[in-house]
Amino acid sequence: MGTKNGYVSFVGAGPGDMGLVTQKCLDRLNKADVILYDRLANPRLLRHAKDTCEFIYCGKLPDRHTLRQEKINEQIIYHALSGKYVVRLKGGDPSIFGRVGEEAEAVSNYNIPFEIVPGVTSSVAAAAYAGIPVTHRDYSNCFTIRTGHRSDKNCMYDAKSENLGDTIAYYMGVKNIEVNCRQLMDEGKDPDTPVAVIEWATLGKQRVAVATLKTISDTIAKEGIKNPAMTIVGDVVKLRSKLSWFEKQEFFNKKVLIVDDTSTGQEIEAYFSNKGAEAYTIPTILKKELVLSKEKIEEIISSEQLVFSTAETVTSFLQQLVKNDYTTWELPRKLGFVEECASTVLSQVGLKGRKEIESKSSASILQTKPVGSISGGTSNIYYIHELVQDNRFTEVNERMLREEDWNTVIFTTETSVDFYLNERKRLGLEYQSTPFAYIGESVKEYANARGVLSIDQSIQSELCNYCIRCEKE
Incomplete structure (x- = not known):
């Protein structure tokens, strides 16, 4: 498919339900260098794009357009002529009132190769x-x-x-x-x-x-x-x-926002979506492989304290340690963890850490980051984190916060509570006493301490069932 002029794939995103998306749609999203997407294309689909893919929002409301049709055509052509694989993602089927004829014509005028991938039509x-x-x-x-x-x-x-x-x-x-x-x-x-x-x-x-x-x-x-x-x-x-x-369906018309700074939120999202809920996860997280040089490990183990964000970061760091011929005996005396599951993995290898609350909204930008003392001093503390926020989703996530009236918020960690409250404040949205659900009593207590008090018992009960099922698996 690749040529010097790039390639354009006009792709039908289906009517909204993620289960009604074609395999070819997902394949094209995975290959794309640039995705131009409409308001009616489910934004969750963008998670199937590769890390380097650029997103361009072409959303249209009845009374206003983010990009006029002429500008959309220009963007498609510009990126294709730059040698990129361009996906024009449209809700439903692109050939049924999706203007694919106009856009494909414009592309054809520049001799740019293209294809049209049908989708399940909305009607x-x-x-x-x-x-x-x-x-x-x-x-x-x-x-x-x-x-x-x-x-x-x-x-x-x-x-x-x-x-x-x-x-x-x-x-x-x-x-x-x-x-x-x-x-x-x-x-x-x-x-x-x-x-x-x-x-x-x-x-x-x-x-x-x-x-x-x-x-x-x-x-x-x-x-x-x-x-x-x-x-x-x-x-x-x-x-x-x-x-x-x-x-x-059990949770039909229930709008559930999952706030998760680990890698489990999207699994919870799918679970409740399959039960009829409108569920969405913020922030959008990328998992990065933790690769540390010998010099970096030397720097980390010479620190006063080491804090692990998740169970995965403990496992990955210990693997890097062994790979570079170090042992757990050489770790700092003070170890900390953010999530309880990280404590479990530490104990499995004979290590013990203390509970820490670290603001991931700033620390998660890097895989490893030396930070000031959690107690407020200036000691050298290293925070190990494999997950980063995907900034390409900032606009999408902001729209989901602004435009949706969420019935329930699910918090998976203490820091997810901070993220949610800080995001609402940053966007100028008044805090609403939306009922919440949680994973872990410590999360409940932390949310209560931050003024989030009301619990959605039906969602909480189902979330417990989900967690029990995951533990058995």
């Missing part, structure tokens, strides 16, 4: 997750897709030349829903035809409003349904009362 997926099959032998023999807003060149539908279809799906149709419903009634649709509007389809925050052509506009206004949303029109909507399944 079919949204209907399925709302318990609505788009076709049914008793209700619908054909299916039509329409855009909810049209370009000036294609401003009206011609009802005489178009087969309406028993089921009709409108993409991006919330703003013009009243106009579109009136148009359908003018084209001969019964005003009492059932209509479903599905917001944030396939995700744990999905909401569905059901009414008729003549009443749906008032219904979605009353229920506050907004974009992104898919509109399904037709008698198949009647089946929702029997076939609704997604909403029956």
Whole structure:
């Protein structure tokens, strides 16, 4: 695929649910040098990119665009002509109202090689997750897709030349829903035809409003349904009362923010997502292999104190120690740990450390860092950490904090409590007394001491079940 002009892959990201992403999509993300992604592409997908990949947000809201289409085309072409592998990541399927035709045309004009990778289209997926099959032998023999807003060149539908279809799906149709419903009634649709509007389809925050052509506009206004949303029109909507399944999951519509500065947060995220929750992990963490030179080890073991952040850092450091012909006898007399699991690994090799609270928001920038004394002095203390924050996700994570109304916050460490409170303060967001859940009594006590008091008992109980299962495995 590589050429001197680079390569462009227009990739469908599917409707939102991470399980509905194609293997080819993940493969292309892994190869990309640059990813230009839309608002409707699940930001969790970016975690599949390599560490050196650049992210460019092209998010579009109904009333404002981060990048205009012309600028998006220019960015794709610029990076491809620089010899890079460019992925243009689009929600749903790029060929269905995804402007892939316009963007591929622009690329083709520069003789840049490209491909189009289909994705699960949002209309079919949204209907399925709302318990609505788009076709049914008793209700619908054909299916039509329409855009909810049209370009000036294609401003009206011609009802005489178009087969309406028993089921009709409108993409991006919330703003013009009243106009579109009136148009359908003018084209001969019964005003009492059932209509479903599905917001944030396939995700744990999905909401569905059901009414008729003549009443749906008032219904979605009353229920506050907004974009992104898919509109399904037709008698198949009647089946929702029997076939609704997604909403029956245990934690459906529960919005859970996991704050985790270790490497376990995304596993917890997947666990609750599979139970119907809208779950997301901040900050986004990269795991870096700990590689230390003999000189660096000499510097570290000559320090007054050594603090390990996680169990993994203990294991990795001891491996480096043995590799360079050192023994545990040569370690500093004072050892510390941040997570309890690190203490367990230390004890397995006959070492004992004391509990320390170290601010990872600053210390985690480097793999190893000499810091001032935890007690406030100036002693030489080395902090060993293999995890770093991925700064490419700063904008994504800020949007998730600003735009989402989280029901519950899960803290995995004491320092994750600090991170969450400090981030809200940095972004100018008032602290809300959001219920929380935790891993470890020390985390609970620390959160309480910082003024986070209310516990979400249902999430806490499930989190305990998750931890017990992990221990058994």
